[in-house]
Amino acid sequence: MKGKGLLLAGLAFLIIGIVGLALFGSGIVPLVSAANTPAERGAWIFRTGADPNGQPIPYSSGMMMRASCAGCHGVDGHGLRTPMFVSPNVTYRNLTDPAGMLELGSTRGPTYTDDQIRRAVTQGIDAEGESLTWPMPRWQLTDGEWNDLLAYLKTLP
Numbered sequence: 001m002k003g004k005g006l007l008l009a010g011l012a013f014l015i016i017g018i019v020g021l022a023l024f025g026s027g028i029v030p031l032v033s034a035a036n037t038p039a040e041r042g043a044w045i046f047r048t049g050a051d052p053n054g055q056p057i058p059y060s061s062g063m064m065m066r067a068s069c070a071g072c073h074g075v076d077g078h079g080l081r082t083p084m085f086v087s088p089n090v091t092y093r094n095l096t097d098p099a100g101m102l103e104l105g106s107t108r109g110p111t112y113t114d115d116q117i118r119r120a121v122t123q124g125i126d127a128e129g130e131s132l133t134w135p136m137p138r139w140q141l142t143d144g145e146w147n148d149l150l151a152y153l154k155t156l157p
């Protein structure tokens, strides 16, 4: 019985794969972004974890599967509670709040500067110089990609 289940699962994945390819091929699901402004390009990076040409942005640490900021911090960037981890609100508004960023629960943390946000995203070091825990990947962003991402974080309410 177990073998049959596996076979069915395999078939299901195959069908999902074929349908997926058909969708991408037909352009219904875009693989490449049509974004023009920095914030639009940043939104693409935030939601897909890829650059606007569809190339996945490399990262170290974090989870092994492909991930995007939105996948772990929510599409609105307000943070998520999952069985695996809890992630903070990473909107620019929250991170740079003069009263200190609102952390999980309701405690206040540090106030981030732009450079410190960049360091958190690319090196996994928080505003107080502490290492962020493992789920947060260290993203190898180019200067341009970082500027786009920052522009987008600033648009999040």
Ligand code: HEC
Binding pocket: 046, 062, 063, 067, 068, 069, 070, 071, 072, 073, 085, 086, 087, 088, 090, 095, 117, 120, 121, 126, 127, 131, 132, 133, 134, 135, 136, 137, 139, 149
């Ligand atoms: C696999 C899940 C995951 C992905 C993908 C991810 N993050 Fe995180 N991120 C986390 C978790 C969990 C934390 C909290 C780590 C901690 O508190 O030690 C975090 C922390 C942060 C922090 C520091 C906030 C603080 O509490 O000081 C920033 C900024 C951040 N993430 C931005 C991003 C951005 C931007 C992206 C996309 C480029 C991203 N993250 C992708 C899980 C993720």
